[in-house]
Amino acid sequence: MRLDDIPESGNVEDRRGMKTTGLAAGGGGILIVILALIFGIDPNQLGLVGQQGPLAPQPEASPTSAPRDGYKQFASKVLGTTEAVWNNLFQKNGYGAYKQPKMVLFSEAVKTNGCGSAPAAVGPFYCPADHTVYLDPTFFDELERKLGGSKAEFSQAYVIAHEVGHHVQNLRGYSARADAKRKTRQENEYSIRLELQADYLAGVWAHHAERTFKILERGDTEEAVKTARAIGDNRIQQKARGWVSPEGFNHGTDRQRAAAFTQGLRTGDARQRKLDLFFDEKATPFNPKTGELRNSELFGF
Numbered sequence: 001m002r003l004d005d006i007p008e009s010g011n012v013e014d015r016r017g018m019k020t021t022g023l024a025a026g027g028g029g030i031l032i033v034i035l036a037l038i039f040g041i042d043p044n045q046l047g048l049v050g051q052q053g054p055l056a057p058q059p060e061a062s063p064t065s066a067p068r069d070g071y072k073q074f075a076s077k078v079l080g081t082t083e084a085v086w087n088n089l090f091q092k093n094g095y096g097a098y099k100q101p102k103m104v105l106f107s108e109a110v111k112t113n114g115c116g117s118a119p120a121a122v123g124p125f126y127c128p129a130d131h132t133v134y135l136d137p138t139f140f141d142e143l144e145r146k147l148g149g150s151k152a153e154f155s156q157a158y159v160i161a162h163e164v165g166h167h168v169q170n171l172r173g174y175s176a177r178a179d180a181k182r183k184t185r186q187e188n189e190y191s192i193r194l195e196l197q198a199d200y201l202a203g204v205w206a207h208h209a210e211r212t213f214k215i216l217e218r219g220d221t222e223e224a225v226k227t228a229r230a231i232g233d234n235r236i237q238q239k240a241r242g243w244v245s246p247e248g249f250n251h252g253t254d255r256q257r258a259a260a261f262t263q264g265l266r267t268g269d270a271r272q273r274k275l276d277l278f279f280d281e282k283a284t285p286f287n288p289k290t291g292e293l294r295n296s297e298l299f300g301f
């Protein structure tokens with residue numbers, strides 16, 4: 001991935017190396033524990049938002065040194081490209097002003113402003129309440145080692161762009177459509193619709209970022225696709241327990257996640273008609289037996 005002359009976003013905060021105290025016990029914060037390492041879960045999706053007490057005080061953070069490993073710069077450049085792309089696409093499609101998200105780098109655990117607290121084990125996530133993407137960069141070591149994904153730069157950029165995709169969904173009302181299905185029999189189906197749309201939006205970002213900034217180098221897209229496949233529900237279930245049950249899917253299968261990203265990358269199409277298709281039960285039916293959506297325009301199958 002080529003990022004040398006990309007402008008850095010000013011919206012990244014590096015909290016790595018800070019001590020977060022009183023995480024589990026403190027001020028109404030909820031410690032979210034997830035057994036499997038899954039990428040893309042936001043605490044909001046766990047149904048915890050609204051169960052919290054009054055807003056917890058900020059953690060007592062001692063500004064010890066964040067590692068000077070260049071990661072903040074990398075993250076700031078990737079976020080910078082998402083800002084440029086979505087500013088432009090919001091304007092072009094009449095979506096109003098694009099309100100830029102923030103991004104927080106953390107290590108071990110983090111306290112959000114409205115989504116409770118989370119250990120690094122949840123993987124990267126987006127908190128809709130504070131419009132912030134949370135990322136512990138060591139996640140990518142786990143992704144590669146335990147899940148067979150890629151920690152190449154463009155693969156990491158795809159993960160960031162997926163989380164920014166959740167922010168776009170928040171602004172455009174798609175998150176609310178999935179939220180409305182909570183605690184119904186369609187909860188997982190709508191989670192899959194949302195997650196696959198986020199993968200598609202990551203692809204749309206890549207398409208326009210390449211056009212504007214020429215970020216792609218040989219082999220980059222393959223690395224991102226490798227990750228999209230590695231974090232498919234079927235692959236994670238197979239790794240975690242040795243068997244697969246589609247009724248437990250909530251992010252999409254390996255081939256469907258890869259297809260959604262690839263279609264976004266190929267078309268760059270962020271028009272409302274296209275985006276609405278992900279939530280159109282007639283045009284894009286859900287098969288509970290396979291846990292997959294069907295729409296040739298969105299997935300090629």
Ligand SMILES: [Zn+2]
Nearest residue numbers: 040041195198
């Ligand atoms: Zn996600």
